[in-house]
Amino acid sequence: MTPPITDSRPRPSDEAFVVIDDVSFAYPGSPQPILRDVSLELRRGEFFVLLGPSGCGKTTILNQVAGFERPTTGSISMDGKPITGPGPDRAVIFQGDDSLLGWLNVRDNVEFGLRALRTPAAERTRRVRQALETVELDRQQGKFPHELSGGMKQRVQIARALVVDAPVLLMDEPFGALDAQTRTTLQDALAGLWEQSQRTVLFITHDISEALILGDRIGVMTSGPAARLQTVMDNPLPRPRARGAAEFAELYREVEEAVTAAKSRPPAAAGEPG
Numbered sequence: 001m002t003p004p005i006t007d008s009r010p011r012p013s014d015e016a017f018v019v020i021d022d023v024s025f026a027y028p029g030s031p032q033p034i035l036r037d038v039s040l041e042l043r044r045g046e047f048f049v050l051l052g053p054s055g056c057g058k059t060t061i062l063n064q065v066a067g068f069e070r071p072t073t074g075s076i077s078m079d080g081k082p083i084t085g086p087g088p089d090r091a092v093i094f095q096g097d098d099s100l101l102g103w104l105n106v107r108d109n110v111e112f113g114l115r116a117l118r119t120p121a122a123e124r125t126r127r128v129r130q131a132l133e134t135v136e137l138d139r140q141q142g143k144f145p146h147e148l149s150g151g152m153k154q155r156v157q158i159a160r161a162l163v164v165d166a167p168v169l170l171m172d173e174p175f176g177a178l179d180a181q182t183r184t185t186l187q188d189a190l191a192g193l194w195e196q197s198q199r200t201v202l203f204i205t206h207d208i209s210e211a212l213i214l215g216d217r218i219g220v221m222t223s224g225p226a227a228r229l230q231t232v233m234d235n236p237l238p239r240p241r242a243r244g245a246a247e248f249a250e251l252y253r254e255v256e257e258a259v260t261a262a263k264s265r266p267p268a269a270a271g272e273p274g
């Protein structure tokens, strides 16, 4: 993939772009809330990683930012406007490859979102070509999903997100199902793409190394039910990041300790302050 351009990109601003304000969420009829009083600001252009135990509600938060679910209480806004449903300003990349359309080839899968947005044909062709080149799938564009490896399918998903030019990318464990080597390759590729793209990313993972390679900030959630955001840690490691560096190992330990502490934190009783 295209090598990262590390020096030309302005650092993410401090400006709040997506604001999750005091959000609690419970499924209708459920006695226990999934999330309790979660507040988080994603800054414009930052790469934010959310870590937390299985089932704590990470996907639930992402789904709410995507507009698939609404908070039970609290609010979520983007660029000052409330999020009330899905929109082309937020592209979602899921873990599996289920979202690829099996009857369309790679090229048509990538073009699909642009057709839905009624983008003119010449512009569609230009953008699809560019996105496929960026993820190095231009030579595979005639293949169908069943002919692709897991890593290639995730690249198609990334191309689909890039092509619609959404300012926000929501990524729910996109590399979770891949082998370690493919995962490492795609992490580095995504870090490079993000460096050039200026997009705001919310990325969910269980993998601390992945969080450290990608994130500007790392949010750590407590166990559910009634999960909260326990802490947000800065990741000051210079990019591109080296997994073998001493500072990487040191920060890994700090994040690991935070994850362990958050996991063992007892869930708050109803009415108890955060």
Ligand SMILES: Nc1ncnc2c1ncn2[C@@H]1O[C@H](COP(=O)(O)OP(=O)(O)OP(=O)(O)O)[C@@H](O)[C@H]1O
Pocket: 027, 034, 052, 053, 054, 055, 056, 057, 058, 059, 060, 061, 224
């Ligand atoms: N449709 C639903 N109805 C009731 N409970 C649900 C529903 N979907 C998810 N849950 C519950 O909500 C909780 C949070 O789920 P969510 O998928 O957000 O967690 P997660 O942190 O993303 O988990 P993982 O890391 O395992 O993907 C879980 O306890 C799950 O069982």
